[in-house]
Amino acid sequence: xxxxxxxxxxAGLSTLAWTGxxxxxxxxxxxxxxxxxxxxxMPAMNxxxxxxxxxxxxDAIPIGGVLxxxxxxxxxxxxxxKFKATLVAAPARVSLVPGQTTEIWSYNGSFPGPLxxxxxxxxxxxxxxxxxxxxxxxxxxxxxxxxxxxGNPSDAVPAGGSRVYRFTLPxxxxxxxxxHPHPHKQSAEQVYRxxxxxxxxxxxxxxxxxxPERVLAITDLRLTADGAIPANDTMDWMNGREGQFVLxxxxxxxxxxxxxxxxxxxxxxxxxxxxxxxxxxPGHSLALVGTDGxxxxxxxxxxxxxxxxxxxxxxxxxYATGQRSMxxxxxxxxxxxxxxxxxxxxxxxxxxxxxxxxxxxxPSPPTLPPVLRSWPQWPAAAVQKRxxxxxxxxxxxxxxxxxxxxxxKSFDMARVDLISEMGVTEEWTIxxxxxxxxPFHIHGTQFLVVEREIGGQIRxxxxxxxxDTVNLKxxxxxxxxxxxxxxxxxxxxxxxxxxxDLGMMGRLNVI
Ligand code: C2O
Ligand code: CU
Ligand code: CU
Numbered sequence: 351x352x353x354x355x356x357x358x359x360x361a362g363l364s365t366l367a368w369t370g371x372x373x374x375x376x377x378x379x380x381x382x383x384x385x386x387x388x389x390x391x392m393p394a395m396n397x398x399x400x401x402x403x404x405x406x407x408x409d410a411i412p413i414g415g416v417l418x419x420x421x422x423x424x425x426x427x428x429x430x431x432k433f434k435a436t437l438v439a440a441p442a443r444v445s446l447v448p449g450q451t452t453e454i455w456s457y458n459g460s461f462p463g464p465l466x467x468x469x470x471x472x473x474x475x476x477x478x479x480x481x482x483x484x485x486x487x488x489x490x491x492x493x494x495x496x497x498x499x500x501g502n503p504s505d506a507v508p509a510g511g512s513r514v515y516r517f518t519l520p521x522x523x524x525x526x527x528x529x530h531p532h533p534h535k536q537s538a539e540q541v542y543r544x545x546x547x548x549x550x551x552x553x554x555x556x557x558x559x560x561x562p563e564r565v566l567a568i569t570d571l572r573l574t575a576d577g578a579i580p581a582n583d584t585m586d587w588m589n590g591r592e593g594q595f596v597l598x599x600x601x602x603x604x605x606x607x608x609x610x611x612x613x614x615x616x617x618x619x620x621x622x623x624x625x626x627x628x629x630x631x632p633g634h635s636l637a638l639v640g641t642d643g644x645x646x647x648x649x650x651x652x653x654x655x656x657x658x659x660x661x662x663x664x665x666x667x668x669y670a671t672g673q674r675s676m677x678x679x680x681x682x683x684x685x686x687x688x689x690x691x692x693x694x695x696x697x698x699x700x701x702x703x704x705x706x707x708x709x710x711x712x713p714s715p716p717t718l719p720p721v722l723r724s725w726p727q728w729p730a731a732a733v734q735k736r737x738x739x740x741x742x743x744x745x746x747x748x749x750x751x752x753x754x755x756x757x758x759k760s761f762d763m764a765r766v767d768l769i770s771e772m773g774v775t776e777e778w779t780i781x782x783x784x785x786x787x788x789p790f791h792i793h794g795t796q797f798l799v800v801e802r803e804i805g806g807q808i809r810x811x812x813x814x815x816x817x818d819t820v821n822l823k824x825x826x827x828x829x830x831x832x833x834x835x836x837x838x839x840x841x842x843x844x845x846x847x848x849x850x851d852l853g854m855m856g857r858l859n860v861i
Pocket of ligand 3 (some may be wrong): 843846854
């Protein structure tokens with residue numbers, strides 16, 4: 351049986367008589383018939399026969415408003431070197447579709463969460479009040495914060511509870527990061543209901559500080575016809591959820607009026623649960639100047655497109671082409687085939703925003719410094735580790751569904767999966783032995799991609815950049831160099847949040 355048809359038929363599966371014949375899908379998928387240990391229970395499985403809810407039309411949220419910058423989280427302390435603030439996670443009502451209100455979950459009523467603006471070296475103290483109906487945590491995605499301040503699933507703040515997160519940023523850090531919940535099995539829901547926000551860390555020696563800059567926080571939203579955010583269905587748990595709306599700073603396809611001097615710096619966060627953003631601005635080339643971990647060593651200019659996997663960030667310089675035009679240029683998320691099960695192989699293109707270039711002043715060639723960051727030589731790896739991502743299907747009655755595994759195991763909050771020594775450079779070989787893409791993410795530090803291998807073909811990385819999240823295509827192997835700098839338990843997982851919740855996550859003990 352073909353894998354795609356198998357999943358297409360899953361929605362009505364509970365009405366089928368299961369013959370018991372072993373079922374082997376194409377590729378490397380294993381069918382777990384008897385071995386049910388570690389089977390992550392899919393909350394959606396119980397409601398498999400529930401009729402699909404009618405969704406809001408794709409034009410229900412009005413388009414064309416002028417792009418607004420994200421709301422900024424106010425620092426309660428004046429002066430420099432310290433940042434103190436409060437985040438209240440709570441249900442809120444917002445108006446997205448005219449004539450309707452939508453209940454979202456938000457930080458401080460803001461959708462998406464407010465922008466946290468920090469400076470390298472800052473002492474940070476953030477108070478969380480959890481007014482959600484379930485436990486939550488705040489994870490500071492990408493920031494090197496102490497393990498017990500990093501919102502691990504084991505450090506949940508119960509409904510009605512509060513806690514303070516404290517950490518001090520290194521003096522040499524910069525870039526776009528983000529914060530989001532990380533509770534056991536409920537991260538996906540909390541993020542798709544609205545809990546995620548950007549963090550911008552600045553340094554005093556930013557070589558691009560003179561450029562006009564925007565933060566674009568991209569989120570994904572599904573709404574029913576009556577304006578509600580529905581729960582995940584079976585296919586969402588398998589593929590990761592994608593809604594019918596992709597929002598930029600909470601706005602549907604807004605208008606961006608481009609800077610009159612002809613160049614802008616866009617800092618883009620993919621805060622969606624599972625949507626791949628293959629960014630294109632037809633007629634314009636893009637310069638990649640930074641990734642998850644801040645500036646690249648050298649800018650990559652003349653790019654036609656940039657793939658931003660879920661949880662990744664990019665720092666991009668965009669130029670007016672020199673053609674004054676009254677018609678807007680759409681920033682697209684072009685179709686990207688990530689091997690989704692069941693439905694269409696490729697998503698439809700999404701118009702994220704409309705860019706209005708109103709100038710003919712185009713700096714050409716781009717006025718970027720040749721070196722954006724000096725790059726220290728990384729020591730040779732002293733230790734090797736291997737992480738294999740896999741999928742397996744279960745047909746056992748009442749538990750039909752997928753398992754997503756790391757090294758053959760489903761997440762266990764009481765288990766240590768790997769041990770690393772603080773300060774030791776390691777090479778991790780990450781293998782995607784499954785039929786769909788998975789973005790690999792690790793907490794506590796950032797890594798260098800050494801090379802990628804697919805179909806026996808090895809591609810060395812052509813430029814130096816720091817990441818905390820790297821995408822792996824089906825049957826791809828990625829080798830990274832990584833050093834952990836603080837002791838404690840760190841999570842590593844697939845950042846399709848549904849997969850994370852289903853157990854595609856492990857625990858690294860840094861000693
Ligand atoms: Cu952004 Cu462990 O996650
Ligand atoms: Cu993280
Ligand atoms: Cu995954």
